[in-house]
Amino acid sequence: MAPPPLADRLLRFFCAPHRLEEVQGDLHEEFAYQVEQIGERRARWRYWRDVLGFIKPPTGWSFAIKRKSEAYSTTHLINPVMIRNYLKIAFRSLTKNKAYSFINISGLAVGMTVALLIGLWVYDELTFNTYHENYGRIAQVMNQRTVNGEILTNHGVSIPLRKELQSQYGTDFKNILLASWTTRHILTFGNTKLTKMGNFMSPETPELLTLKMLKGSRSGLQEPSSILLSESVAKALFGSVNPLNKLVKIDNQLAVKVTGVYEDLPYNSDFQELLFIAPWDLYVSSTGWVKQAQDENEWAQNSFQIFVQLAEKATMEAVSEKIRQIQRGKGDKDEDKFNRELTLYPMSRWHLYSDWTNGINAGGRIEFVWLFGIIGLFVLTLACINFMNLSTARSEKRAKEIGIRKAIGSRRRQLISQFFSESFLVVGIASVLALLLAQLSLPFFNDVASKKMIIPWVSPFFWAFGLGFCLLTGILAGSYPALYLSSFQPIKVLKGTLLGIGNRRMAVIPRKVLVVLQFTVSVTLIVGTIVVYRQILHAKNRPIGYNREGLIMMRIYTPDIHDHFDAVHDELVKTGTVVSIAESQGPPTDIWSMNTGFNWKGKDPSLQTEFVTVGVSHDYGKTVGWKFSAGRDFSRTFSTDSSGIVINKAAVKFMGLKQPIGEAVLWNDRRFNVIGVVDDMLMSSPYEPVKQAVYFIQRRSAPFVTIRINPTASATQALQAIETVFKKYSPSSPFNYDFVDTEYALKFATEERIGTLASFFAILAIFISCLGLFGLASFMAEQRTKEIGIRKVLGASVLNVWGLLSKDFVLLVLIAFAIASPIAYYFLDNWLQKYDYRTDISWWIFAASGAGALLVTLLTISFQSIKAALMNPVKSLRSE
Incomplete structure (x- = not known):
């Protein structure tokens, strides 16, 4: 019903413009209430009376509002005194109800702590690589090949590609740089020897990455025998001495001069492990096979990286499309069968979108950002639900207070302000506790999340965001109680009819809905946790094709061990702590080389071949514990084994061989014979199918040594013996090693x-x-104290009373379980689809999660239920 329009026009004429909206809103609210109480006709007369009571004739051009009463003026104006009174009342309410206050504050504090930690984690993820000023214009050139209908994308490209990009599309790039792979190298200065991660890169690298130079300049790599060190490495090598122009040795072979020191790159950068940079030309001049790969026809040697910085007017999409076909017709004709293409991979996507599926870059850690962001929001919402539930549950106790306050002139917006003040006070206290809890739990959280986050106490943005976050939480937590409690009608409240049986039932429905929502989230998280751990356990129990127990591997940087390998082998075996030792091109836990150019009898001409290729010494199979299904291992007694190969079962299946032993295989026109077939050795991801692999005898120096420790000897004794022998033959190299089972475990990190x-x-x-x-x-239990007392007098047992108070909550948890199960199944099934080797989602997972939630619920409410059931009925009924 609308109020009289003439009265409204009269009010607009006489009322001051800055007060019109406020006064008119109050009168309209009062009119709606009067219509409900005394009917429309009488309400219109009262509306006229109120309008005439608020205005007075104008004096000149100034207008004023006549105050209806002193109460109206003091309660309708937002002023410090009123705010202070609100907070004082809110504080008294908190101290009066200590148990409810503790639950609200502690729940909100925990929820806000989780939200804060997840917020820091999400911010860290979203700002990955933004340390580099050219972040939006840096990209990596990616190589794509179509192998048997599937597009494979990898980082490896050839050296001639750089020259081709410069000559054909030089105007689209500001910088094009070549790089090796960031791996460990030995840095030596005097008696100090360190093994640090570093790279050989083009001289433009410091400019492209916008390194912050602490000493020297970004042009330091222009000198052919130079090196740039990170701040931490420079300090570890030289202490407080100025490192500039000091000579350092790389891998005990390359003498270089320190020409600059740069600030350590942050943990949330993909170049965080770049602890030193050496010139690309030095890498070429000191490594024979790299010098060979510089030939303009060596397009098949995709063992390097190219990073680019786009010119100002160039766009990532346009340049990526331009260079797509640049490799066509280059190098070996057999390579063109793989339909080789290039694409630019922007730095802004490196971290969060690391997955490539059939040539399309989509997915990756961004899924975790969304997942944990949603979890943080849900956990905070659960805490807010507690506040809402307990506030509305206590409405009966506050109903008379609200009725009296409305009867003496309090308006609804005033009551809403009061309830919001209580909400903001609780949130304020909880936020202080949340900051303290977050600071205390941050080391643990960093350790679990593999981060180095800190709370930015001095950042104005952090405090502005924190204040906004508190306001949002306060509004979220206090909105429903404020709107619900302030809607009570004073006549019904004071008559005692507000919370009759019908109203009481309607009042509990929202609380039940919120409890169901809480346990829906909880059950979903429980199911998700179980499925994730089952997937990890499923992959860990997968056969790996070798024995990783007691197996260690070492990266070798100098040829010393290889040159004296037989002597090293004999001395280690004589110690009794080592069973066997072998060399290999790559580690047992990773794939370092893949090659094409294979042919065999009966091969389908359309089949594109790509095999994992691993060069090994004779005792490699014995050392790692190969399991042969056919044939034999390499042996020094057979001179023909130099042209023999061992293949895995995946290769037999891929090649379609029925009798693989003795089968002739051509590899780039060189003939090899299959002498053995081994079980699939799991070298890459434990969640993916094993790739077809070929093992052959490697004659030149190999970068990895694998050692099998005698199971009867202690690891400590074995490592001491190995170190002694290695120091004897390679005294200039630090003794570094990794246990294979530890490295394998990192695949599940x-x-x-x-x-x-x-x-x-x-x-x-x-x-x-x-x-x-x-x-x-x-x-x-408090609300039904007298009912419980009567029931006990009439003969109810403790179990009867416990069941009476528990059944409603049990029903709510069962409803939550029914809602959570299909939701959890849908999302977890989608998550598992990205793994080729995956577990199933069994029915017992849902049953166990529901039973667990039900058990926790019963334990939680049983304390209060049994306490109420054991209460003396005489005390319960004394007031009657």
């Missing part, structure tokens, strides 16, 4: 991190939900 964080958040979600349940159970 990402999934284990997800599982640990998911379980951590699931526990906190259940904790917050149980806090709310505990408060609601306490309130229900």
Whole structure:
């Protein structure tokens, strides 16, 4: 119903413009209330009376509003006194109800802590690589090949590509640089020897990465025998001495001069491990096979990296399309069968979009950003739900207070302000606790998430965001209680009819919905945690084709060990701590080389061949523990083994060989004979199919040594013996080693991190939900004290009373379980689809999750239920 339009026009004429909206809103609200109470006709007369009471004739051109009463003027104006009174009342309410206050504050504090930690993590992920000023214009050139209908994308490209890009599309690029791979190298100065991660790169690298130089300049790599060191490496090598112009040796072979020191790159940069940079030309001049790869026809040697910085007017999409076909017709004709193409991979996508599927760059860590962002929002929402539930549950106690305050002139917006002040006070206290909890738990969180995050205490942006976050949380937590409680009608409240049976039932429905929402989230997180850990366990139990127990591997940087390999082998075996030792081109836990050019009898001419190729010494199979399904291992007694190969079962299947032993295989026109077939040796991801592999005798120096420790000897004794022998033959190299089982375990790091964080958040979600349940159970027990007393007098047992108070909550958890199960199944099934080797989602996972949630619920509410059931009925009924 609309108020009288003439009265409204009169009000607009006489009322001051800056007060019109406020006064008119109040009168309209009062009119709507009067229509409901006394009917429209009488309400219109009262509306006229109120309008005439608020205005007075104009004096000149100034207009004023006549105050209806002193109460109206003091309660309608937002002023410091009123705010202070609101906070004072809110504080008294908190101290009066200590148990509810503790539940609200602790729940919100935990929820805000989780949201803060996840917020820091998400910010760290989204700002990855932004340390580099050219972040938006840097890209890596990626190589794409179509192998048997599938487009494979990798980082490796050839050296001649750089010259081709410069000659044909030089105007589209500001910088084009070549780089090796960031690997460990030995840095030596005097008696100090360090093994650090570094790279050989073009002189433009410091400019492209916008390194912050602490000493020297970005042009330091222009000198052919120079090196740039990170701040931490320079300090480790030289201490407080100025490192400029000092001579350092790389891998005990290359003498270089320090021409600059740059600030350590941050942990959230893909170049975080770039601890030193040496000139690309030095790499070429000191490495024979790299010098060979510089030939303009060596387009098949895709063992290098190219990074580019686009020119100002060039766009990533346009340049990527221009260079796509640049490799066509270059080099070996057989390579053209793979339909080779190039694409630019922007730095802005390196970290969050690292997955390539059939030539399309989509997915990666961005999925985790969304996942944990949603979890953080849900956990905070659970805490806000507790506040809403407990506030509305206590509405009966506050109903008369609200009715009296409305009867003496309080307006609804005034009551809303009061309830919001209580919400903001709780959020303010909780936010202080949340900051403290976040600071205390940050080391643990960094360790689990593999981060180096800090809380930016001095950042104005952090405090502005934090204030906005608190306001948003306060509004979220206090909105429903404020709107719900302020809507009580004073006549019904004071008559005692507001919370009759019908109204009471309607009042609990929103609380039940919120409890269901809480446990839906909790059950979903529990199911997700179990599935993640089952997937990890499923992959860990996968056969790996060799025995990694007691196996260590070492990266060799100098030829000393290779040149004296037989002597090293004999001395180590004589110690009794080592069973065997072997060399290989790559580590047992990774693929370092893939090659094409294979042919055999009966091969389908259209089949494109690409094999993992691993050069090994004779004792490699014995050392790693190969399991032969056919044929034999390499042996020094057979001179023909120099042209023999061992293949895995995946290769037999790929080649379609029925009798592989003795089969002739041509590799780039060189003939090899299959002498053995081994079980698939898992070298790449444990979640992917094993690739077809070929093992052959490697004659030249290999970069890896693998050693099998005698199971009867202790690891400490074995390592001491190995170090003694290695120091004897390579005294200038530091003794560094890795256990193969430790390196293999790193393949599960990402999934284990997800599982640990998911379980951590699931526990906190259940904790917050149980806090709310505990408060609601306490309130229900208090509300039904007299009913329980009567039931006990009439003969009800403790079990009867416990069932009475528990059944409603049990039903809500069962409803939540029914909602959570299909939701969890849908998202987890989609997550598992990205793994070729994956577990299944069994029914018992949902049953166990539901039973666990139900058990936790019963334990939570049983304390209050049993406490109420054991209460003396005489005390409960004394007031009657």
